[in-house]
Amino acid sequence: MGNNSKEVQVKLMKGLLDLIVLQLLNTKPVHGYQIITRIRKSFGVYFGPSTIYPLLNTLEKKGYVKSEWDMSNERPRKVYTLTTEGKGLLNFTEDSLNFICRKIGTPGIPKGVLAEDNNLKPVLHPFLRKIERAKPRI
Numbered sequence: 001m002g003n004n005s006k007e008v009q010v011k012l013m014k015g016l017l018d019l020i021v022l023q024l025l026n027t028k029p030v031h032g033y034q035i036i037t038r039i040r041k042s043f044g045v046y047f048g049p050s051t052i053y054p055l056l057n058t059l060e061k062k063g064y065v066k067s068e069w070d071m072s073n074e075r076p077r078k079v080y081t082l083t084t085e086g087k088g089l090l091n092f093t094e095d096s097l098n099f100i101c102r103k104i105g106t107p108g109i110p111k112g113v114l115a116e117d118n119n120l121k122p123v124l125h126p127f128l129r130k131i132e133r134a135k136p137r138i
Contacts, residue, residue: 013045019097021055022090025065025082032056032078056080064089 024035032052040046059065064086070079082090089102098108 009043010045013039013043013047015052016097017047017055018059019090019093020054022061022064022082022086022093025080026090027089029079029081031070035080059086062098 020039021035022036024030032039032049035056036047036049036052042105056065056067060067060080062085064083065080066083067078070077080137094109
């Protein structure tokens with residue numbers, strides 16, 4: 001079941017990547033590499049620059065995030081911040097995910113918890129177990 005669990009977790013992560021990125025930006029402005037490393041550290045799943053930067057560009061084009069160049073360090077970095085529209089999308093997405101959780105009989109996820117490194121895995125475990133049990137066996 002370990003391999004199947006990892007596969008399910010990666011699929012869920014792909015589907016929730018917008019939500020996770022928005023939550024990370026909700027806590028403080030960050031650059032793309034920080035997002036990549038926090039996701040890897042928190043979830044054990046690697047999404048590289050070819051995934052994260054196009055997602056950030058899409059979110060920016062839609063008005064959910066804005067970016068500015070931070071020139072204060074030796075190496076300039078593009079720093080992303082959540083906009084008011086992004087906060088609205090984040091709230092809607094969290095509410096939608098909690099609705100789905102209630103429908104499948106799993107406790108919802110408290111707002112903002114995906115952005116807190118220490119609470120990520122314990123909160124998602126009941127959700128992952130429920131999905132793993134519902135997955136058809138081949």
